Amino acid sequence: MDLPNHRYCKPGKNAIKISISFMINAKGTVSKDLLQSQLNLKTQTDQKQMRNSIFIQTVDDLQKCDLPTLQELYRTNQINSPNWKPTGLINLGNSKISFTSLACYINIMLQYMFNVTPFRQLIFNVQLPSSKNNGQKVIQKLKELFALMQSGNRNYINPCELITSLQEYKPNILTIKGEQNDYNELQLMFLDAIESSLLDLNNEQVIQEFKSIFYGQSEENIIVNNKVVKTNPTQYSSITIEANEENLLKAFTSSRILYIDDYEISEKVFTKALIHQNIKTVPKILQFYLNRVLYDTNQNQLIKNNKVFTFPSTIDISQFIQDDSINQSKEMQELLKKEQEILQKLEQCGDIQSDTQFEGLIKLFTKQPNEQFIIDPQPNLQSHLEMAKQLSLYQEAFKIKKQQLQMEFIKIEEQKRRVIEAKKTIYQLTALLIHSGTALSGHYYCFIYDGKFWWKFNDRVVTQVEFPVVFAEAQGKTNMNTNVSGLIYEHCEQINQKRLVPLGNELEKFIEQKNQELLMLFDQQKVLQIKSRILQRAAEHKIIYPKSQIGIALTKYQYFEEFLQGNSNRHYFVRYTILDEELKILNPILKYPQQINEYKKYFISNSGIFPQNFDQMFQQDYSKYTFINNIISNFQVPSIVTSTNFQQVITQFQKYCLQLKNLDNSVFEYLTIIFQAILLQGCFLCELLIQKSKLQEGKQLTQFIFETIKTSQFIQAIITQQLRENMKSIIEELEELSKKQGQISKSNIASPNIVVPDSIFQINQNKIKDLSDVIQKFDELEQNTQVIDYIEFVSYGLAL
Structure with missing residues (x-):
């Protein structure tokens, strides 16, 4: 992605310093008129600057990610684990940001x-108040971002929330009057924002620790006629440094001296002078930035x-602190030279592209064995093969040589490590x-060494590399x-610190929540994948009906979609x-199966x-369905009617007939x-009891049937007539006994109120009863040979 990179010299001391350095080092490539050069540069930059306001997308678009994208995003291993891979960061230029x-x-x-492990540890340990100002919000967002990078389950993260908080705290941190900051300016402003936020906490120990990581002390001496006329302490x-100086030590030395033609030693008295900057103390992080841009x-x-x-890959910091450059130890010098x-030599051995070229040439010569080529000016011909x-x-010789050099390089690095451990002033790249x-x-983009491996960070893409690749x-x-x-x-001492820094309870909970969010997104995408299966099954959907007529009628209270027959929206249910x-079926493979109801709503x-x-579509229908379903589920249907259970069965049937009379x-x-x-079957049972000389039981059963005939609302006249005819002989035999029996009182049945549910999602919340056993019992009851004939008789009589 091409991005503007205006790294120009602004008017002022820095501009003069850099421009004069250009004039000396580039041997006149810059105009002799320094002021005109600066004006030309400023005009050109102004013409190219962007004036759009900045807008940063503050919400991750993870909800829009499909399953393959989420799988690419997901990281399973944390820092310090064998297969750990650092986290990438989304380039906000690929999001909704104008200043890409x-x-x-x-x-x-x-x-x-x-x-920088000490800095990450410092940020994690900072205690922030519950009510945060804008500066403290920056620290909070930095804590959260670093926590996700260390312990989160994502291969790359959107840093937009941190950048938004920085904008709110320091509006000019990203732009100065619409002009693009260079990297060094951005970092200085970022460190200043962090320091200002920490100052608000009134914790001197935290401030000093922060400064020891990033800030060193220097001294600026102004020299006139070989005498120091003024000394200024600086931070x-x-x-x-200038890229034109070819190597680090030479560039550093050159950057320490600045010549001035018009230094004012007294009022309107000017002379030549030089400024000499001396490093007094060095922070734990020593940063050099190369100026490669000229006008x-x-x-x-x-x-x-x-x-x-x-x-060099390592430096002895003492050579940067003292005025006269001090050479590193002879041992380290020799190691760096090697x-x-x-x-x-590794560069001369070529890279993967060289191997590919070799393979191509070999294939070329192998394909045409009859052709011949002249290998050198002498008439020496060889076959293709x-x-x-x-x-x-x-x-093969190149490969062997390359392997040998790589082994030598590993040995050199090990020897350097021993020298570093023995000396406390060694810094490592x-x-x-x-x-x-x-x-x-x-x-x-950047390369970073984490104490074990070198990594290439190119926004969201992170790859492991070897140092020769970095150097090349x-x-x-x-x-x-x-x-x-x-x-x-x-x-070097801090490089060997543990990379896994304790998060604390607050950040641990934050990470748990964020990790759960991603895993739930996985679940949601898996749930969405069953869409085609649902549509296919819905198209083939059929209900297997029971054998009995009553069972068929009750099926609509076993399946709500059957209850919705005739409703144009039935197919949705x-x-x-x-x-x-x-x-x-899917539940066992979900990351969070306990969220199944939420996944249902998401689908x-x-x-x-x-x-x-x-x-809200089926609320009223579902209310009635649930009410009747619960009534029927309590029906204790016998598989056969006997003299023992006859009274109980008749009483129960009357009860449920009363409840369902006006419902279905x-x-x-x-x-x-x-x-x-x-x-009707009860008459037959009475005759059986009399035949078996069970007069008392027969008497009770007969009396119960008579009382039922007198009190029941559900017996048709034709059935009453048939009952009386069937029991005529029984009445003659039991007339005397039946006069002494009391009446059986009718049960009073109160119908409960119908409660309308809040939503259709309550269907699976223990309100619907399974009626399959009830329906099966009705099937068995109808198939009972002693009852089915009576059912046919009643149905025939009703039809008449």
């Missing part, structure tokens, strides 16, 4: 600051200096900032417009029923196969038919 140029700046700054967080008056534009700049030689064989030998592009556009890209070996723009060294079944809202008002005509009708059929 600062996006990669921010990402590489946050990545290297996260890698620094980074050191700007070329001949081309009337900014140009980028792509000159190769060399740097390291550079090995890196150069012989040449292919020779090339294969060369290729832990980060390189890389710029790819021109003076006017380009992209920033920094030197412009892969692309002449891609080279190092910043070097960051850390004190069929889908809902299948959804419920499919979710039960209904996002699958597109349910209307928006589905939640078809069910009521079938129940009354069975009720009357059982009464």
Whole structure:
């Protein structure tokens, strides 16, 4: 992605210093008229600046991610685990931000600051009040971002919330009057914002620890005629050096001295002077930033200096502190020299592209064995196969040599590590900032060493690399417009600190919540994948009906979709029923199966196969359905009617006929038919009891039947007549006994109120009763040969 990169010299002391340095080092490539050069540069920059207001997307678009994207986003291993991979950061330029140029700046700054373990530990340990001002909100968002980068389950994160809080706290941190800050300016303003936020906490220990990480002390001496006329103590967080100086030590030394032609020693008295800047103390993080941008008056534009700049992987900091450069120990000097030689030889051995070229040549010579080529000016001809064989030998020799050099490099690094451990003033290279592009556009990424491995951070893409690859890209070996723009060294003692920093209870809960959010998104996407299965099953959906007529009538209270027959929206509930079944199947593989009801609501809202008002669509129907379902579920249906259970069965049938009389005509009708059929069978049972000389039982049963005939509302006249005829002989035999029996009082049955549920989602919340046993019992009752004939008789009589 091409981004604007206006790294120009602003008017003032820094501009003079840098411009004079350009004039000395570039041998006149800058105009002799320094002021005119600055004006030209400012005019050109003004023409290119963006004036759009900044808008940052503050909400992650994770809800819009499909399952493959979420799988790409998901990270299973935390820091310090064997397969851990650092977290990438989303380039805000790919989001909704107008100033895309600062996006990669921010990402590489946050990545290297996260890698500074003492700073991350300091941020995690900062105690913030519950009511936070804007500055403290910045610290809170930084805590959360670092916590996600360390212990979150995402391969990349959107840093937008932190940037938004920075904008609210320091509105000019991203732009100054619409002009793009360079990386160094952005970092200085970011550190200033963090320091200001920490100052509000009134914790001197925290402030001092923060300063010890990023700030060192220096001294600025103004010298006139070889005498120091003024000394100014200063503070620094980074050191700007010129890429034109070719190597780090030379560039640092040059950056310490600035010549001034018109220094005012008294009122209107000017003379030549020089400013000498001495480093007094060094922070735990030593940062160097290369100035590669020049203004070329001949081309009337900014140009980028792509000159190769060399740097060591370790430095003895004492050589930067004292006025006279002190050489590193001879042992370290020799090791660094060998390291550079090995890196150069590795470069000569080629890379993966070289191996590919070898393979291509070998295939070329192998394909045409009859052709011949002249290998050298002498008339020495070889066959293609012989040449292919020779090339294969060369290729193998290169591979062996490369492996040997890599082993030597590992040994050198181990020897350097021992020297470093023995000396306390050694700093190790832990980060390189890389710029790819021109003076006017380009992209920033970085390499970071985490104490074990080197990683390449290119926004959201993070890959593990070897140091020779890092060194080659920094030197412009892969692309002449891609080279190092910043070097960051850390004190060796802190590099070996544990990378996993305790989060504390508050951040642990935050991480748990954020990790759960992502896992629930996985579940939601898995749930959405059953959409086609639901539609297929809904199209094939059929209900297997029971055998009995009453069972068929009761089926609509076993299945709500059957209750909705005739309702034009019935098919939606069929889908809902299948959804419920499919979710039960899916439940064991979900990350959070306890959220199944939430996933159901998510599917209904996002699958597109349910209307928006589905939640309220069947409320009234469902209320009636639930009420009747609960009545029927309590029906104790016998599989056979005997003299023992006859009275209980008749009483129960009367009770439920009363309850269902005005609720469902078809069910009521079938129940009354069975009720009357059982009464007819009761006559037969009475005769059996008399035949078995069980007169007392027969007498009781007969009396009960008579009382039922007199009191029941559900016996038709034709059935009453038949009952009387059937029992005529029984009456004659039991006339005397029946006069002495008391009447059986009718049960008073109170119908409960129907309660309307809040929504259709209550269907699965223990309100619907399974009627399959009830329906099966009715089937068995109808199939009983002693009852079925009576049922047919009653049905025939009613038809007449």
